Amino acid sequence: MADDNDRLDAVLAHLDADLEASLQRLSSWLRIPSISTDPAHAPDCRAAADWLRGALEPLGFAAQVRDTPGHPIVLAKTPDTGKPRVLFYGHYDVQPPEPLELWDSPPFEPRIVTLADGRRAIVARGAADDKGQVMTFVEACRAWRAVHGELPVDVTIMVEGEEEVGSKNTPAFVDAHRAELGADVALVCDTGMWDVHTPAITVGLRGLVYEEVTIRAADRDLHSGLFGGAAQNPIRVLSRIIAGLHDDAGRVTLPGFYDGVPETPPEVLAQWRGLGLDAARFLGPVGLSEPAGERDRMVIEQIQSRPTCDVNGIFGGYTGPGAKTVIAAEATAKLSFRLVGDQDPQKVRDSFRAYVKSMLPADCTATFGDHGASRAIALPFDLPDLKKAAAALADEWGRPAVTIGSGGSIPIVGDFRRLLGVDTLLVGFGLDDDRIHSPNEKYDLTSFHKGSRSWARILAALSA
Template identity: 75%
Template sequence: MSELDAVLARIDADLDPSLERLFDWLRIPSVSADPAHAGDCRRAAEWLARDISGLGFTAGLEETAGHPIVLGRAPAPGKPRVLFYGHYDVQPADPVELWETPAFEPRVATLADGRKAIVARGACDDKGQVMTFVEACRAFKAVTGSLPVDVTLLVEGEEEVGSRHMPGFVESRRDELEADVALVCDTSMWDPRTPAITVSLRGLVYEEVTVKAADRDLHSGLFGGAAQNPIRVLAAIIAALHDPQGRVTLPGFYDGVPEPPADVVEQWRGLGLTAETFLGPVGLSVPAGERDRMVIEQIQSRPTCDVNGIFGGYTGPGAKTVIAAQATAKLSFRLVGAQDPDRIRASFRAFVRDRLPADCEAEFGAFSSSPAVALPYTMPALKRAQQALTDEWGREALAIGSGGSIPIVGDFKRTLGLDTLLVGFGLDDDRIHSPNEKYDLTSFHKGTRSWARILAALAQA
């Protein structure tokens, strides 16, 4: 039996005790958004620090102005260095009445299709995922007495409330967090049998624009036809943001947008993601993005512009015949590749101003802004991790993009110069942030085995 085989056998034999450890952590209601649970957040951090200390990590709590950060180090001089990131905070359980059993009393349930799953708040997001990595480390320590790579473990308690203090912490500890690659376990598989590595995250620009005209709401009988209507003006501007082919019309918007390699596109094409399978479950049928792109491209590798809210004038019950003095819209732009958030913001504002008629002015509010993050498809660590996942699951591990954003990955790149392997074992039906959150028992078990294989593969670099 090889060393890796012995580690995998240990993981199999230790499944029940590993579940008990996870359940102990899940019982702590570490809800970061609720000040009443500040003590529970600290207890959850202390629990993890204590657990990894038992594995030989030098571990402790790093204080912030919010909830503490768990920092653990298991040095292995001369070996490849990895920085593992996760979070111990969870979403509130509300509405509690929709839970089949209490949110912080974890259990293993049998689903309608026969699958077994861990049910509790935080089971998937992110305590269960973090523990797959910790349990892989535990197995290596039990079998070999050491870890195959140099590990720094960084687990925060404010991811669910925006990671307010993490960027500053990373900046202040940049020398201590130096590594060859970062690892994150907070993403999903393609389906219950197909593992995936997320190789790109879309960036984000969030804008608010208010178009103003008259100095008050006007009677539409007295002023209608003569007075400028900000709602009409704003609606026309928003309508002009896309052409009939679904492309965004902002000047320079597609600067820096890359094309995925041909073999990756072919792999995506073979996944069979169609409008029927993707949009059908939400009551839609026709993709609204760029017409010459597959659905999978529209949602993960192409940039977007979406209106998230629009309001102005009278919106109460009944009728009130007014011409509004102003109208407001909130918009988000999802970015890919080398698109520059500042240039996109500037282009949008110029686009609006160029279309304002006489008697109108625009005011803008800036919110989130972050660039896209992407791994090179030829990255050696990516190839090693893909092969490790393929070996464990018996199906080719996919390299996919994510339509969302994970800001810490950008911080790792900008501050530490690190690329991040996003390897997670969540599923679409895990109900994260919702009542009855779950994590498939197979995801937990084979996720732990997967991390053991990945660590062994990275050790060969």
């Protein structure tokens, strides 16, 4: 054991000594404007993939840039040595930087700044989402290779270039390359810390059903003075349908909606209570005060472990300046359902559509649009690799790692389970104030440095 600790200590010391050089490497990657949604930046996306391939090859990886119908994927592997194999996933594409006038400096010219509270951070588009996070893992691999000439586990790295546009081609790539991507566990660094001092492992991701519904009545917009009171109004019908989706206690009313929803273990709920995430702390910074979800649930449950239904957009009739007295011929809403546990996306979709049809009065019809669906993902709380990673994080940060759920959805995690049969540890070092997708995106230098040290520890722990 002492020898193992000595090996790890030497790697950690190397990461400390090499911090400045590692920041320079990250900065060179951040300078590439790999904006996946803009066709004009397709060459930059390929340049970012090529850059990563070039960074991985000296570390003992057989690295390639693989083409897809969209942006390329970087696939890199160390040789099989009989050790446990991990599959690391990340993405090199970034969000558009607009509005440019709100940046304090050019978004693709990284710079180190000191924040108001004394923290230091690197500011650039992609610093936290996800190039900085990917580089924490790469730098951990670099340190192990530099000090010991090998990694403690066999490693496969897959970094895509379409995460910010829905990963359209990634599932097919994973399916087509199952043999190359096989691993004992997958690792993702695209999540966050609980707070600036407390590491976290995300053990649950909510699934998603996204629906669009359009209610139609008359064959054209009608004059509200001539037809008002007699003609059916699709906006009023749609409003009544939406209003009926929740009861007074904040529960979703769709039949069967809660089928497959598990209860969070009491010991996890106790841990969550101790985190102090009340309404004032969570909602206050966005100008709100009262939780709008299920009244008998804590705020942290409402955003992590309970299913939801939200209206994401509603429109119909005249929405231009001034007045136009019409009864609209149609009205449309877009709705998302966040799912947990074993909720079946298709059953939720079917239940919603049946409910809408049951609420239609005479002279009204409904059409639906399907904008995607994915199941929820949850790790077993007693998963051995989860316990190893949690212990490694606690050693680095000096406090226990919090196991939390995420209200968002990361479909690749479901693809890894469905196509490769592997569970995924989501360990990230982002912070709530990193301004991802916004001007002046940043990544704390502590997140970068201790994130690299954390991955060095986790790789050692997973080798056992």
